[in-house]
Amino acid sequence: MNTHVSLPVDEPLDAASMLGSLALHAIPGVEVTDRAAGTYRRLLPTVAGPRPVTVTITAHAVLVEVDDQGVEDAGVGAVDADRLDDTDPAAPADLLRFVRRWLDLDADLAAVRTVLGNDSVIGPLLEARPGLRIIGYPDGFEAAVMTVLGQQVSLAACRTFGGRVAEAWGSDGPGGLRLFPDPERLAALTPDELQQGIRVTGARARTVQALAEACADGLQIAPENDHTDIRRRLLALPGIGPWTADYLAVRALGDRNAFTPGDLVLRRALGGISAKDAAARAESWSPYRAYALCHLWASDPFLAALPVAERRV
Structure with a gap:
C-alpha cells in the first residue's frame, strides 16, 4: 500500500x-x-x-x-505513515x-518581495513569476557530476551524458528506476573508461574522476556542511572553477545569497555587462541574490538551448 x-x-x-x-x-x-x-x-x-x-x-x-x-x-519495509x-x-x-x-x-517569498520587489530589473520579473522557487538537488554528488557534464554543452546533451553514466555504472532500483552511481563506483574507474562510456572530452572525464575521488574521500556536497570548505575543495579539483562552485552553492547547498556573476545568461539578461559589473549590480539583492539569479534565468526564452558552461571571464 x-x-x-x-x-x-x-x-x-x-x-x-x-x-x-x-x-x-x-x-x-x-x-x-x-x-x-x-x-x-x-x-x-x-x-x-x-x-x-x-x-x-x-x-x-x-x-x-x-x-x-x-x-x-x-527486504525493505513499507513506510508507516x-x-x-x-x-x-x-x-x-x-x-x-x-x-x-x-x-x-x-521559501519566505514575502521577505524576497521586500528586498527585490522594488528593484528596476528584478521587480517586474518577480511580479510575472511571484511563486518561483529555487529547486535543489536530492543528492550533492549527482548535482556536481551533472554540473561538470553540462560544461560547454546544451541541457539536452547534459541529460544524455547523465543517462549514460546512470546506464553504465548505476544500478536498478525499485519501480523500474535507476540509481545514479555513488562516488566510490566512479572513483574506481579510469578517466579513459569514463571518457569512452560517457563520450565526453578527456578533460571532462578527468574532472568527473577527480570529483568522484574527492567525494569518495569525504567531500560531502550537502547544505548542512561547511560551505566555505566545500567551495575550497571543489576549486582545488582540475576543471572546476568559480562558476561551477557558485552554481552548486545555489542548487546543491541551498545558499539563498549565492550568485554566479560570470554566468552568460545572467549577464545577457542584465544587458551584456561584465562579471564584475554583475557582481556589483547584485549587491542590493542580498541576502536573496539566488532568487534574483533564478528570476533572470527564467526570463531568458533561449535558456534551454544554451550551454551550461564553466564561464570564466
Whole structure:
C-alpha cells in the first residue's frame, strides 16, 4: 500500500516553472517528469533503502506518493505513515522535510518581495513569476557530476551524458528506476573508461574522476556542511572553477545569497555587462541574490538551448 501525503505550501507556487525546470534537467532512467500530468518521479534515499517517490505539483500543494510496492520483496519495509521518528530518514516526517527543502517549499517569498520587489530589473520579473522557487538537488554528488557534464554543452546533451553514466555504472532500483552511481563506483574507474562510456572530452572525464575521488574521500556536497570548505575543495579539483562552485552553492547547498556573476545568461539578461559589473549590480539583492539569479534565468526564452558552461571571464 502506497503512502500519500499532501504538503501544504504558502501560495503562490509556480508549478509550471518548477515542472519545467525538473524536466529540463531530468536524467534519463533516473528521473521521469510528466509535465501534462504535473508529476515527477525518482528514487529517494532512506536508511531502509531507496524508495520510488512521485511528486505531483499543483498551484496549491505538493502531493507526495511513496511507492511501497516491490520494496518489501527486496527486504525493505513499507513506510508507516504514523511513524514520526525524526532521527530516521525512512520516517515520513523526515522524508517530507527532505522534499520541502529540495523543492524550496518553505521559501519566505514575502521577505524576497521586500528586498527585490522594488528593484528596476528584478521587480517586474518577480511580479510575472511571484511563486518561483529555487529547486535543489536530492543528492550533492549527482548535482556536481551533472554540473561538470553540462560544461560547454546544451541541457539536452547534459541529460544524455547523465543517462549514460546512470546506464553504465548505476544500478536498478525499485519501480523500474535507476540509481545514479555513488562516488566510490566512479572513483574506481579510469578517466579513459569514463571518457569512452560517457563520450565526453578527456578533460571532462578527468574532472568527473577527480570529483568522484574527492567525494569518495569525504567531500560531502550537502547544505548542512561547511560551505566555505566545500567551495575550497571543489576549486582545488582540475576543471572546476568559480562558476561551477557558485552554481552548486545555489542548487546543491541551498545558499539563498549565492550568485554566479560570470554566468552568460545572467549577464545577457542584465544587458551584456561584465562579471564584475554583475557582481556589483547584485549587491542590493542580498541576502536573496539566488532568487534574483533564478528570476533572470527564467526570463531568458533561449535558456534551454544554451550551454551550461564553466564561464570564466
